[in-house]
Amino acid sequence: MKTIIITKKLDYPWLHDILPGHHPLLVPLCNKPFIEFFIDFSILAGSTAIRIISDEAINDVESFCEKGDRWGIAISYANSLPSDSLNKILEKNSRFCTDERIMIINNILFLHYNKNADYRSYFASLPSGDLPGFGKRTLSLTGSPLNSENSQETPPLSTVVLDSAGQYYQLAKDLLQNRLLHYVLPGYNNEAGCYIGRNVIIQKSAKIVKPVIIGNNVQILAGSVIGPSAIIGNNVIIDRKSTVASSIVMDNTFVGEHLEIEKKIASGNVLIDPESGLSLTMEDPHLLSSISQTDGSTTFLLRIVHSCIAVLLILILLLPYLLLRPILKSRGSWSTKQIIYHSAKPRCKVALPVTTLRKKGMLSTLAVFFSLDRFLWLFKVLSGHLDIIGSRLIEVNQESKAHYRPGVFSYAEAEDWPQNDSDSDIVNHYYAVHSNLFKDVAMTHKALFNRIHQENTV
Amino acid sequence: MIFQLDTSTDKIIGIAVLQVRIDATNCKELQKAFSLWLQDSANIVFDCSALDFIDSSGLGAIVSCLRKALEHKGDLRLAALGPKVSLIFELTKAKQLFSIYPDAASAVTSFKEVAAMP
Numbered sequence: 010m011k012t013i014i015i016t017k018k019l020d021y022p023w024l025h026d027i028l029p030g031h032h033p034l035l036v037p038l039c040n041k042p043f044i045e046f047f048i049d050f051s052i053l054a055g056s057t058a059i060r061i062i063s064d065e066a067i068n069d070v071e072s073f074c075e076k077g078d079r080w081g082i083a084i085s086y087a088n089s090l091p092s093d094s095l096n097k098i099l100e101k102n103s104r105f106c107t108d109e110r111i112m113i114i115n116n117i118l119f120l121h122y123n124k125n126a127d128y129r130s131y132f133a134s135l136p137s138g139d140l141p142g143f144g145k146r147t148l149s150l151t152g153s154p155l156n157s158e159n160s161q162e163t164p165p166l167s168t169v170v171l172d173s174a175g176q177y178y179q180l181a182k183d184l185l186q187n188r189l190l191h192y193v194l195p196g197y198n199n200e201a202g203c204y205i206g207r208n209v210i211i212q213k214s215a216k217i218v219k220p221v222i223i224g225n226n227v228q229i230l231a232g233s234v235i236g237p238s239a240i241i242g243n244n245v246i247i248d249r250k251s252t253v254a255s256s257i258v259m260d261n262t263f264v265g266e267h268l269e270i271e272k273k274i275a276s277g278n279v280l281i282d283p284e285s286g287l288s289l290t291m292e293d294p295h296l297l298s299s300i301s302q303t304d305g306s307t308t309f310l311l312r313i314v315h316s317c318i319a320v321l322l323i324l325i326l327l328l329p330y331l332l333l334r335p336i337l338k339s340r341g342s343w344s345t346k347q348i349i350y351h352s353a354k355p356r357c358k359v360a361l362p363v364t365t366l367r368k369k370g371m372l373s374t375l376a377v378f379f380s381l382d383r384f385l386w387l388f389k390v391l392s393g394h395l396d397i398i399g400s401r402l403i404e405v406n407q408e409s410k411a412h413y414r415p416g417v418f419s420y421a422e423a424e425d426w427p428q429n430d431s432d433s434d435i436v437n438h439y440y441a442v443h444s445n446l447f448k449d450v451a452m453t454h455k456a457l458f459n460r461i462h463q464e465n466t467v
Numbered sequence: 468m469i470f471q472l473d474t475s476t477d478k479i480i481g482i483a484v485l486q487v488r489i490d491a492t493n494c495k496e497l498q499k500a501f502s503l504w505l506q507d508s509a510n511i512v513f514d515c516s517a518l519d520f521i522d523s524s525g526l527g528a529i530v531s532c533l534r535k536a537l538e539h540k541g542d543l544r545l546a547a548l549g550p551k552v553s554l555i556f557e558l559t560k561a562k563q564l565f566s567i568y569p570d571a572a573s574a575v576t577s578f579k580e581v582a583a584m585p
Contacts, residue, residue: 282554293523
């Protein structure tokens with residue numbers, strides 16, 4: 010048997026709220042894309058090949074499923090026109106359909122099945138036409154039965170209407186609470202109702218309440234409570250003391266600290282209330298935002314830009330530093346002590362001269378204006394121990410934090426509002442996760458400008 | 468921001484109609500205005516019917532207003548939160564801090580009810 014899966018873009022406009030720019034088949038349900046459920050089901054039903062047909066760009070689906078080697082089934086792809094009827098689509102794919110029994114999954118996103126049931130003999134015995142209990146041409150078979158004997162048992166099989174974020178939410182909740190064992194779901198599953206992915210950091214005081222599904226590359230920071238009935242996608246950060254209960258946090262989402270997400274869907278910077286259908290785009294990145302994934306080349310480029318800014322500043326500040334430092338030192342306005350901090354390089358330390366510069370008189374004001382107290386730190390950017398802008402420095406006798414990226418200037422110095430260390434940590438943590446090339450240049454400029462107004466420098 | 472005093476109860480209650488946005492750009496303005504309003508009354512109602520957007524700075528400002536009102540032995544009550552603003556209050560747990568009423572009139576009446584209590 011072969012399987013044809015047909016989707017049409019127009020049928021799923023609501024999915025664009027949840028995951029904009031994603032093909033409907035790649036939207037995850039309990040951290041497993043819809044297409045994977047179909048592939049699993051097709052294999053259970055005895056398919057040896059699958060063709061995925063869509064009227065929109067299918068490249069993402071293709072790069073996710075490839076040729077199907079991961080599942081041991083041949084997967085191919087085809088495009089259709091939005092106006093194509095099912096017959097027209099079958100006609101266009103007639104070479105795939107010849108001489109075989111075909112299962113057609115048309116215009117539905119999800120099937121309830123049970124991985125432990127026997128679908129192979131059930132499908133082999135069914136006559137051609139729509140499957141009992143399914144709408145016209147949503148799940149149908151062509152070709153004659155492979156097995157003339159009727160299957161003794163009808164395995165569980167049904168579909169669900171998915172035309173709103175609310176129904177998607179209910180389906181995910183139903184799976185998590187009642188049907189987890191019916192499907193193969195991603196993640197380690199040492200105990201019932203708890204699936205945890207790879208590279209998951211759960212800090213000591215964080216609490217996980219079953220049932221829960223947590224994806225890969227997830228950080229759950231101190232004091233957070235995840236669950237019950239929470240689905241956390243891949244590449245997610247749940248900041249300190251936040252609660253996620255009866256909710257779905259989609260991939261690449263940052264949840265700020267002290268938040269309570271209950272009965273909601275959070276996707277990037279969008280918060281959706283499935284009950285009312287209300288969708289709110291957060292403009293405030295400290296609450297909810299999307300996490301952009303940087304690749305190696307971006308990081309390399311970022312390093313080059315940071316080094317270039319450091320060289321530029323060294324060239325500009327060299328002369329003022331050489332002239333002003335000895336004078337201020339002799340006047341007692343310049344005092345320096347050596348402190349050892351965690352370096353940007355893993356498991357490395359960096360000793361930095363920390364200068365206290367008292368702003369009294371024109372020369373010391375000028376020194377503060379030029380941030381001369383940080384002049385020697387600029388060389389550490391060239392050696393890779395510091396970034397030009399990054400997190401607040403943490404001394405070696407304190408524990409380093411997640412996403413620690415020490416900088417000559419800190420993001421908190423660029424922002425006006427942080428009033429204490431805790432505020433600064435929020436800002437630093439946020440930008441450490443969300444920074445990019447342009448943001449870093451702009452923030453360095455702001456930090457330099459803001460330091461002019463400081464009374465003393467430390 | 469429009470501020471007026473309501474004397475329909477035995478207490479003088481200030482009603483402030485908040486503007487469309489409260490964010491980092493105007494939260495300090497709200498805090499300053501609130502300090503002035505407190506001189507007229509420590510019991511204040513924020514009518515949020517026009518408020519469409521609030522960020523963490525704005526929330527911080529409203530919480531700071533509540534703290535000031537409590538310090539003056541009064542209260543700050545919110546009225547007519549729109550669905551989006553309500554969602555933010557829910558998300559940030561700020562909903563637990565405030566008494567929230569469907570409209571300004573019921574918020575004013577709630578002060579009266581308290582006043583009527585022995």
